[in-house]
Amino acid sequence: MTAPQLKPETLSKERLRLWLRMLRVTRQVEAALREKLRLEFDSTLPRFDVMAALFREREGLKMNELSKRLRVSNGNVTGIVDRLAEDGLVERIAIEGDRRATRVRLTPAGCDAFTLMAQAHEGWVNELLDGVDAEDAHHIGELLHGLPADTGARPR
Amino acid sequence: MTAPQLKPETLSKERLRLWLRMLRVTRQVEAALREKLRLEFDSTLPRFDVMAALFREREGLKMNELSKRLRVSNGNVTGIVDRLAEDGLVERIAIEGDRRATRVRLTPAGCDAFTLMAQAHEGWVNELLDGVDAEDAHHIGELLHGLPADTGARPR
DNA sequence: GCGAATTGCTTCAAGCTTAAAATTTCAAGC
DNA sequence: GCTTGAAATTTTAAGCTTGAAGCAATTCGC
Numbered sequence: 395m396t397a398p399q400l401k402p403e404t405l406s407k408e409r410l411r412l413w414l415r416m417l418r419v420t421r422q423v424e425a426a427l428r429e430k431l432r433l434e435f436d437s438t439l440p441r442f443d444v445m446a447a448l449f450r451e452r453e454g455l456k457m458n459e460l461s462k463r464l465r466v467s468n469g470n471v472t473g474i475v476d477r478l479a480e481d482g483l484v485e486r487i488a489i490e491g492d493r494r495a496t497r498v499r500l501t502p503a504g505c506d507a508f509t510l511m512a513q514a515h516e517g518w519v520n521e522l523l524d525g526v527d528a529e530d531a532h533h534i535g536e537l538l539h540g541l542p543a544d545t546g547a548r549p550r
Numbered sequence: 551m552t553a554p555q556l557k558p559e560t561l562s563k564e565r566l567r568l569w570l571r572m573l574r575v576t577r578q579v580e581a582a583l584r585e586k587l588r589l590e591f592d593s594t595l596p597r598f599d600v601m602a603a604l605f606r607e608r609e610g611l612k613m614n615e616l617s618k619r620l621r622v623s624n625g626n627v628t629g630i631v632d633r634l635a636e637d638g639l640v641e642r643i644a645i646e647g648d649r650r651a652t653r654v655r656l657t658p659a660g661c662d663a664f665t666l667m668a669q670a671h672e673g674w675v676n677e678l679l680d681g682v683d684a685e686d687a688h689h690i691g692e693l694l695h696g697l698p699a700d701t702g703a704r705p706r
Numbered sequence: 707g708c709g710a711a712t713t714g715c716t717t718c719a720a721g722c723t724t725a726a727a728a729t730t731t732c733a734a735g736c
Numbered sequence: 737g738c739t740t741g742a743a744a745t746t747t748t749a750a751g752c753t754t755g756a757a758g759c760a761a762t763t764c765g766c
Contacts, residue, residue, distance in 0.1 A: 405687075408674050409679040412687040413579065419577040419694050421621070423569065429756090440722060458744060465577070467724055468626050472746055474722080494731045494744040523565040523697065530693050531561075531568040535687050538575050541679065584724090596752060623754055628716055628718060630752080650714045650761045713762070721753085728747070735740085 425523050430518050435511055440466075440474050442515065445500065445508040448484060454499030456489070483507055579678050586674050591667050595620075596630050598671065601656065601664040602642060610655030612645070639663055 400542060424439065431437045447463050455463070461471040475498055478484040483504030487497045500508065523531070580595065586698070587593045603619050604611060617627040631654055634640040639660030643653045656664065679687075 405684050406672060406676040408684045408687040410675050410680060412682065412691050413675045413679060415691050415694050416572065416576055417580070419697060420572055424573070425621075432754090438721075456744080457746095465581075468745065469725085470723055471749075477721080492732070492744080496745080518730095519566050519569045520562040523569060525697055526565060526568065526693065528561045528564045531564040534690055534693060535568050535571050537682065537690060538571050539579060541575060541681055568713080588725090594751075613716095622752090624715065625717075625755085626753055633751080648714085648762075650759095696717080707738105709764100711762105711764075713760100715758105715760085717758070718756085720755095723752075723759090724750090729745080730743100731745100732743075732751085733741085736738090 419453050423519070427515070427518055428523055430514070431511070434514065435507075437511065440470075441478060442508075442511060444471070444474050444478060445504060446496065446512065448500045449505065449508050449512070452500070454487060454497040456483065456497055459496065460498060478504070579675070582678055583671065583674055586670070587667070588669065591663075593667065596626075596662075597634060598667060600627070600630050600634060601639065601660060602668065603657045604654060605661065605664050605668070607680060608656070609655040610643060612651050612653065614652055634660070 400423075428439050431439060431442060443464055444460065447460060457468065457471055457475070461468045464471070474514060475484060475486070482501060484498050485501050487499055489495045489497055526534075561639070584595050587595060587598060600616065601621055603616060613624065613627055614633070616631075617624050631640060631642070635642060638657055640654050641657050643655060645651045645653050680692075
């Protein structure tokens, strides 16, 4: 199929090209999703991510766990949760026995809102990845899995 | 190899899974690169992107062209170029015949700085994508190419 | 020529993001 | 009890990002 690449220099370049392409596709898809979320739900991707994490843990998560799960900084989550709480989509609940921590949970309204968004979201992704059949998806998924970047192995 | 996927519902889910994995890997790699750039060059990814575009066009680009090439908003580029100019890495040059537009070009210092960064950058990517051989890279690249998201076809 | 649209760029408000500093609370050790 | 340190969260400063509004300068239609 492909000519055998012998020089390591070529491998490095090939990986760089792959990275640049992945980056471009990812950004494109992200931009499309962001625009859809904004226009149809007046929301954002970070808000969606937070709600998705909370949807899977119906009893809620500590701010701590939330930022670890989403792999974003602590302070970042604070602001997003603030804004979601203002809109009545999530609520902060005191944890008894530890007055430092708070648990964040979707409100019923937040749960309903997320259900709608998640459905639309899956549809958008399905359209955006049109051309990738199940086998390709599976194949690429396998390759990306196992990558140092994908495992729990944080760089350094 | 893989069991045949008959239901379209499954295809949609499979694509969603692929997207989530791509997103995670991309973010992880981006985070690693950002940290490296910060620690070793006291710089950022957006600055690197701008300098890379200007490095390829040694005569410089109009703000216009720059933002189109990087696919970011006009106002965005203004700020990044402002900061690069403060550091003496790029310069704004008046375009004669059109007093609205300006051409942005790497300074010699900016050119040197970018050469160093680009070399390190390729090395980092090579490490981060360790495990992807040339054939895989090529294969995934081909699949991502042709995607609606990768072609010039902007969503909507 | 002249008014009107267009183009090129900047400014602005809002939100996202990080790293680092600050705050408050809890947990040990003594 | 008191001190010291760790843990959970928020605050802060700086930068990135967008969409929309604003300002010039240019071009077009007539």
